[in-house]
Amino acid sequence: MKLLAVIDTSVKKEGLQDLTIHRAVSSIPFAGRYRLIDFPLSNLVNSGVTTVGVFPSYPFASLLDHIGVGKSWDLDRRKNGLFFLPITQRDGGLSTVGAFAGLEEHMQFFTKSIQPHVIVSNGFVINQLDVKDMLDNHIQSGADITEAVIDGVSLKKYILSKDLLVELIQTHREKNVVSVEDVVNLKKSPYTFNQYEYEGYYAIIDSVQSYFQASLALLDEENRKQLFLPDRPIYTKVKDEPPTRYIAGSKVRRALIANGSTIMGEVADSIISRGVYIKKNARLEKCIIMQKCVIEENCNLSYVIADKDVYIGEGVELHGTAEQPIVLRKGETVTKEDLR
Known part of the structure; x- marks a missing residue:
C-alpha cells in the first residue's frame, strides 16, 4: 500500500x-x-x-x-x-x-x-x-x-x-x-x-x-x-497462559475475564486482566483489575481501577463512583490499616 x-x-x-x-x-x-x-x-x-x-x-x-x-x-x-x-x-x-x-x-x-x-x-x-x-x-x-x-x-x-x-x-x-x-x-x-x-x-x-x-x-x-469485527481482528502480544480457574463458590456475572486468573469470590460488571487472584468472599462490582493483582478475602470493591501488580489486603473496602473511580497505581499496596 x-x-x-x-x-x-x-x-x-x-x-x-x-x-x-x-x-x-x-x-x-x-x-x-x-x-x-x-x-x-x-x-x-x-x-x-x-x-x-x-x-x-x-x-x-x-x-x-x-x-x-x-x-x-x-x-x-x-x-x-x-x-x-x-x-x-x-x-x-x-x-x-x-x-x-x-x-x-x-x-x-x-x-x-x-x-x-x-x-x-x-x-x-x-x-x-x-x-x-x-x-x-x-x-x-x-x-x-x-x-x-x-x-x-x-x-x-x-x-x-x-x-x-x-x-x-x-x-x-x-x-x-x-x-x-x-x-x-x-x-x-x-x-x-x-x-x-x-x-x-x-x-x-x-x-x-x-x-x-x-x-x-x-x-x-x-x-x-x-x-471486534471478524474480518478486521484486533491483534495483541501473544501470551500463552492457562484458562482462568473458577473455584467452587465463585460467582461471575457480566464480566470480561482474561486467561490465567483464579476467581474464588464474586465478580459483577467488571473487567479482569491476566493472572489476577481474587480470593474467597471478595466482592467486586464495576471494577477494572489489571494484570497480576491480588485481592485478598472479604474485600468489597466498587468503581475501582487497580493497575498492574496491585495488592489489596484482607477486608479492604473501596467505593468510588462512575464519575470518580478510585485509581490504585501500579504496584500499590492497600490494607485496612492504610485506610484508617
Whole structure:
C-alpha cells in the first residue's frame, strides 16, 4: 500500500496521569487483554499498511516490551515493517498529535521511504478505521490534508502527502505551528482541508473517566460486536497462559475475564486482566483489575481501577463512583490499616 504510517505515542494526557506514571498512554491495558496501541496498529495492518513508525517519548519501556519488533502484527519484516523511533528528549511529548519537533528527530524515516502519502495517528483513540478507504477519499478530494471525524468529533488521524509533511517539519518554526493537529485546527493557509466521515465504534481515552466508561461499555455485547469485527481482528502480544480457574463458590456475572486468573469470590460488571487472584468472599462490582493483582478475602470493591501488580489486603473496602473511580497505581499496596 502506498501509505506510510506514523503513530505518535508521545502525546501526553494529564487526565490519565495516575495510569501513565510508568508507561505511555498508548500502552495502558484495555479490555482485559489488549493495550491501547493494539487498535491503531491493527487498523493499519488490516488496511494493508506495512511500514509503521512508532514515535514514543519517555517513559516507553512498557510500550517497547509490548510491541517488540511487531511480530504479533506481522510487521517483523526484512523490508519495511515496524520502526520504533523514540524522541530523545526525556521530557518530550506534547498534548497535540504529530508534533513536528519529535518527528524532526527521525527525518530519515521519511526521506528514505518510497510511499507518497502518510497517515499520522495517535495511540489513544479506539476505532475500526479503514485506512485504505480514508486514503481513497483523501486522493479524490484533492485536499492537502484529510482529517478523520465522526459526527463532528475529530479522531485525530490525518492523511497528507509525504512531501507536505516533510515541508511542514522543516518549516514549522517559521510558520509558527507545532503539529499536524495544530495545522488542521488553525486551518493554516495556504493548505486545503478535507474531512473523512468515519462510521463505527469509537472511544477517545483522554482521562480516567473516559477510560473507565469506555472499558465498562464493552460489557455490552453490541459494543463488542461493533469493535471486534471478524474480518478486521484486533491483534495483541501473544501470551500463552492457562484458562482462568473458577473455584467452587465463585460467582461471575457480566464480566470480561482474561486467561490465567483464579476467581474464588464474586465478580459483577467488571473487567479482569491476566493472572489476577481474587480470593474467597471478595466482592467486586464495576471494577477494572489489571494484570497480576491480588485481592485478598472479604474485600468489597466498587468503581475501582487497580493497575498492574496491585495488592489489596484482607477486608479492604473501596467505593468510588462512575464519575470518580478510585485509581490504585501500579504496584500499590492497600490494607485496612492504610485506610484508617
